Amino acid sequence: MTKHILVLSGTPKAHSFSTALADTYADSAQQHHEVRSFHIADMVFDPDLSEGYSQDQPLEPDLQAFQQALEWADHFVITTPIWWGALPAKLKGAFDRILLPGFAFSYKKKDTLNTKLTAKLFDGASFPNKLLSGKSARIIMTMDGPAWYYRYFQGAPALRQLQISTLEFCGFKNIRHNMLGPIKHSSESQRQRWLSLMAQLGTQGV
Numbered sequence: 340m341t342k343h344i345l346v347l348s349g350t351p352k353a354h355s356f357s358t359a360l361a362d363t364y365a366d367s368a369q370q371h372h373e374v375r376s377f378h379i380a381d382m383v384f385d386p387d388l389s390e391g392y393s394q395d396q397p398l399e400p401d402l403q404a405f406q407q408a409l410e411w412a413d414h415f416v417i418t419t420p421i422w423w424g425a426l427p428a429k430l431k432g433a434f435d436r437i438l439l440p441g442f443a444f445s446y447k448k449k450d451t452l453n454t455k456l457t458a459k460l461f462d463g464a465s466f467p468n469k470l471l472s473g474k475s476a477r478i479i480m481t482m483d484g485p486a487w488y489y490r491y492f493q494g495a496p497a498l499r500q501l502q503i504s505t506l507e508f509c510g511f512k513n514i515r516h517n518m519l520g521p522i523k524h525s526s527e528s529q530r531q532r533w534l535s536l537m538a539q540l541g542t543q544g545v
Contacts, residue, residue: 345412349419367541386432469510
């Protein structure tokens with residue numbers, strides 16, 4: 340089945356292996372699916388949500404286009420390096436600016452919650468109404484250290500933040516991930532294996 344696939348290269352660097360992974364996925368996916376691609380490095384916007392949600396901050400044209408593509412997409416693919424255990428600031432800033440109340444989520448009132456138990460558990464708290472439901476995602480993270488070390492010794496905080504606190508919060512399901520590393524000292528043959536994996540995933544649209 341043909342899918343609408345949005346591919347985002349989340350590195351601020353103009354040229355990187357993370358971008359090569361995104362481009363390889365997108366090129367392969369285009370053979371069987373409709374694809375829109377964005378590169379954070381090329382997008383022009385203020386990554387600082389300076390007033391939080393207390394004041395409107397008009398979206399720049401690149402963010403408007405990305406928001407429209409995210410609405411259009413069935414499947415969202417993100418490639419990103421891990422810097423200091425976290426997402427690059429510009430990528431995090433893009434999510435801060437794009438995933439706004441009324442677009443990605445809203446808050447349910449206590450009296451609209453469907454059970455008394457849920458209402459009690461969330462008494463005094465904000466309960467999300469997920470506005471991007473029905474979409475799937477894949478997160479592809481690159482790092483200079485071993486992926487097993489990032490996962491088991493550091494707890495993969497960027498993955499947890501992006502998967503659970505961001506995408507699932509907005510309604511995404513079936514979120515898969517790949518953590519690739521170490522990149523810095525990888526051989527050409529290893530990089531080709533990773534690129535081949537991206538081509539395979541892109542062809543399948545998963």
